[in-house]
Structures are given as structure tokens and as C-alpha cells.
Amino acid sequence: MKSLGSIRRTFAPWTNAEAKPFITFENVTKTFGDFTAVDNLSLTIYEREFFALLGASGCGKSTLLRMLAGFEEPTSGRILLDGQDLAGIPPYRRPVNMMFQSYALFPHMNVEKNIAFGLKQDGMPKAEIEKRVADMLKLVKLEQFAKRKPHQLSGGQRQRVALARSVAKRPKVLLLDEPLGALDKKLREETQFELMDLQQDLGLTFMVVTHDQEEAMTMADRIAIMDKGEVMQVATPAEIYEAPSSRFVADFVGSVNLFEGKVAGQDAGRVKIATASGFDIQAEESAAPPAGETVWYAVRPEKIRISSQRPETAVNAVEGEVWDIGYLGDMTVYNVKLANGQIVRSSQLNAHRTTADPLTWNDRAWLAFPADAGVVLTR
Structure with missing residues (x-):
């Protein structure tokens, strides 16, 4: 499969x-009683990976x-870390540290004592503790605090103090449970x-747990999308966004337009889809269904261009009525209502301070996108 999106780094084991x-859920x-929180899940994570x-x-x-931290035991299956089965190993003996959303700092201790706490519990010599704490303070840029x-x-x-305390013991794996949830957006x-x-x-x-899509997309090397105790897809952020494996993943990550239809033919690497929206879609698909x-054809709003006139060279185009407009500063979002009632979203980057083709509510507008703009989904 060709690379999708920008390259985060060459790390891709x-x-x-x-x-x-490095970590295997088998x-x-x-x-918990009649409730299944995790359902026959298998997953692999590699050393030095930032996994979400x-x-x-x-x-x-x-x-x-x-x-993985040892606070719960699997009902069935195995968890291995660096080749070792973790069954029966208590949390304090696992080379894993966990950072919670609440940070759980000791209010009566200052910053350096908070960071040193776990090292003292392990019986590390005083001189080594002082050096390690100084290194951690420098790492998180909190020396003056x-x-x-x-x-x-x-x-x-x-948040940085909690992080420094978590990594001070130099665990093999750092687990972060909604680590940024208590912070404001900026x-x-x-x-x-x-x-x-x-x-x-x-x-x-x-290994970070989050419900924030932007957070996962920004930080992680790979993301596992979960639903009802199962993994729906594991891939890089770009692959999750540009090549979702199902309607659930496409709809869960970001905004998406889904056109339902039936395969009407295939020719030269393209498939023709007769949609329920009343127009045909030409889509690039090397392995088209029969x-x-x-x-379902999934296409992101930013891939759809909107204009008052039908583009002459458009492979896929459909006309509708501007139903809603949202001005977000950096972009403008248009909701366009098609003849069958379906609402299609188009996001346009506001690269200029003015627009040569202004559209407003109730205007007729054309939506257009190329054959490779989206992905054909069968489930």
C-alpha cells in the first residue's frame, strides 16, 4: 500500500x-459480570512506539x-511485555508506569519531592535520587519550580510534574490515561x-488512551480505533483518515460524507457507483466489488469543491441548495441539500480575505470532487 499523508518519521517497525x-495482547x-469490556482482542505494539x-x-x-498496568486481570487471553507473560505479576513489579488524568500529585509535597517519591520507595541511594530528580526537572523545564x-x-x-514522576523510574512503557483532559484547548x-x-x-x-481524535492524530505513530471492546482498525493517522476500513471508522474520525449506492460497472481501475442520491460516482478502486x-463512498468535506457554476472538468458533480454556512475563520463549512434530502458537507479553506464566488443561504451550488477523492467501503 502506498504511503498516505505526510511522513511523521522513518520509524515504522x-x-x-x-x-x-514489544507488547502483545493475545x-x-x-x-465484569454480564458486561464484556474487552472482547477477544489481539493487538501488537512496538518498542519506542507512540501508540493511541x-x-x-x-x-x-x-x-x-x-x-497492561496490572490493575485488572484478563478473564482470558495473555498479555506479553518484551516476551514475558504478565499473568500474576503485581503492578509494582511490572516495568510499566501509569499517568492518570487527575495527575494524583501529593499536595503536601513540593515538586521535587513528588518526583522523588517513587525512587525513594524503590530504595535508590540519595545521591542518585537527587541527580535523577534534577535530570527530570530539566527535561520538563521546571527547574525554577x-x-x-x-x-x-x-x-x-x-501535568509536567506528573509526567516527570512517571518517567523518573525509567519504565519500559509509559501508560497515559486521558493525560491532557484537564487542560484548556490551547x-x-x-x-x-x-x-x-x-x-x-x-x-x-x-501508550495513550483518549477520546479526542485530534489528540490521537497529532501524537500517535499508530492509532487503534475501538468500539464495544473490539479493535475496528489499527493504522497510522493518515491511513485512518484517508483509508478507513469501514463506515464506523470513517464516521468516527473527523467529518465525512457517505454516499450509498450499488456498483454499476468497472473499467480501467475505476468503479461506477449508482448512488441513492440520484447521481453516479466515478471512483478509483483497483479491487472493486461485483x-x-x-x-458506500466516503469522501471528506475538504475534498469537495463548491461553486455556483458546474466545473467543466469535474469527474463527479452534483447540484444542490446551500442549506447552512459555518464561518470558522480559517475555513468556511457549507452544508448543501441534495434533491433527495441528503446533506453534503464541503469545507473550503479561507486562503484569501475575499472570495470571488460568494455563496449564501438558499443559493444553488455545485459540488465536485475527483475520482480519487474518497474510498469505496463495503461495510
């Missing part, structure tokens, strides 16, 4: 058939994290990049 997974199931579990509340992602207590810090600073965006840089500097394996099969 999952593409190497000889690479050995047919893992976890039940993304899904709605109750999909099983935090339960998976807690089983060493004597302050948590209540004297901002939310972002407390600080959360800044901290995402700080976490990425820190993970690279430390060379650790990070004629007559029901499929």
Missing part, C-alpha cells in the same frame, strides 16, 4: 515482517490500559507537541 512486537477478553487507543467512553480502551507545591502551579505545570495543543518531543528524547514506548453489490 510494523511494516517489517521480522520486527518483534485474544484478551475482560468481563481511540474510542468513545465505554469502548474498553481504559480497561485495556489497566490490564522545584520548591513549589502543586497548588502553586498551573494546570500545564502540574494548552492541550501545546502539550501534545511537548509529549511527542519528550517521548523521542526518552526513547520510551508510550456489480450490483451495495457499497
Whole structure:
């Protein structure tokens, strides 16, 4: 499969058939009474990978994290870390550390004592503790706040203290459960990049649980989309967004337009889809389903151009009525109602301060997109 989207970095061990997974969930199931939180799940994660579990509340992602940390035991299946079966190993003996959303800092201790706590519990010599704490303070850029207590810090600073305490023991894996949930939007965006840089500097394996799509897309090397205790797709952020494996994934990540239809033919690497929206779609698809099969064509709003006149060279075009307009500053979102009542969304980047083709409510408008704009889905 060709690379999709920008290249995050050359690190991609999952593409190497000889690479050995660092963490393996092998047919893992976890039940709580009659409720199945994780359902026969298998997953592999590689050393030094920044891996994200993304899904709605109750999909099983935090339960998976807690089983790896040792706070929960699988009902069935195995979890292996660096080749070792973790069954029966208590949390404090696992080379794993977990950072919680609440940070769980000790309010009566200052920053350096919070960071040193776990090292003292392990019986590390005082001189080594002092050096390790100094290294951690420098790493998270909090040297001048060493004597302050948590209540004297901002939310972002407390987050960094919790992070420093988590990595001070140098675990093989750092688990982060909604680590940025308590931060405001701007600080959360800044901290995402700080976490990425820190993970690279430390060379650790990070596994983060989040329900924030943007957070997962920004930070992770790969993302596992979860639903009802199952993994729906595991791929890089670009592949998840541009080549979703199902309607669920396409609809869950970002905004998407889904056109239902039946395969009406195939020719020269393209498939013709007769849609229920009243127009035919020409889509690039090398392995098209057989004629007559029901499929869905998923296309992102930013891939659809909108104009008052039909584009002469458009491969796919349909006319509708401008139903709603949302001005977001950097872009404008148009909701266009087709003849059959379907609402199609088009997002246009506001690259210029004025537009030569202004559209407003109730205007007739044409939506157009190329054959390779979207993906054909069979489920």
C-alpha cells in the first residue's frame, strides 16, 4: 500500500515482517459480570512506539490500559511485555508506569519531592535520587519550580510534574490515561507537541488512551480505533483518515460524507457507483466489488469543491441548495441539500480575505470532487 499523508518519521517497525512486537495482547477478553469490556482482542505494539487507543467512553480502551498496568486481570487471553507473560505479576513489579488524568500529585509535597517519591520507595541511594530528580526537572523545564507545591502551579505545570514522576523510574512503557483532559484547548495543543518531543528524547514506548481524535492524530505513530471492546482498525493517522476500513471508522474520525449506492460497472481501475442520491460516482478502486453489490463512498468535506457554476472538468458533480454556512475563520463549512434530502458537507479553506464566488443561504451550488477523492467501503 502506498504511503498516505505526510511522513511523521522513518520509524515504522510494523511494516517489517521480522520486527518483534514489544507488547502483545493475545485474544484478551475482560468481563465484569454480564458486561464484556474487552472482547477477544489481539493487538501488537512496538518498542519506542507512540501508540493511541481511540474510542468513545465505554469502548474498553481504559480497561485495556489497566490490564497492561496490572490493575485488572484478563478473564482470558495473555498479555506479553518484551516476551514475558504478565499473568500474576503485581503492578509494582511490572516495568510499566501509569499517568492518570487527575495527575494524583501529593499536595503536601513540593515538586521535587513528588518526583522523588517513587525512587525513594524503590530504595535508590540519595545521591542518585537527587541527580535523577534534577535530570527530570530539566527535561520538563521546571527547574525554577522545584520548591513549589502543586497548588502553586498551573494546570500545564502540574501535568509536567506528573509526567516527570512517571518517567523518573525509567519504565519500559509509559501508560497515559486521558493525560491532557484537564487542560484548556490551547494548552492541550501545546502539550501534545511537548509529549511527542519528550517521548523521542526518552526513547520510551508510550501508550495513550483518549477520546479526542485530534489528540490521537497529532501524537500517535499508530492509532487503534475501538468500539464495544473490539479493535475496528489499527493504522497510522493518515491511513485512518484517508483509508478507513469501514463506515464506523470513517464516521468516527473527523467529518465525512457517505454516499450509498450499488456498483454499476468497472473499467480501467475505476468503479461506477449508482448512488441513492440520484447521481453516479466515478471512483478509483483497483479491487472493486461485483456489480450490483451495495457499497458506500466516503469522501471528506475538504475534498469537495463548491461553486455556483458546474466545473467543466469535474469527474463527479452534483447540484444542490446551500442549506447552512459555518464561518470558522480559517475555513468556511457549507452544508448543501441534495434533491433527495441528503446533506453534503464541503469545507473550503479561507486562503484569501475575499472570495470571488460568494455563496449564501438558499443559493444553488455545485459540488465536485475527483475520482480519487474518497474510498469505496463495503461495510
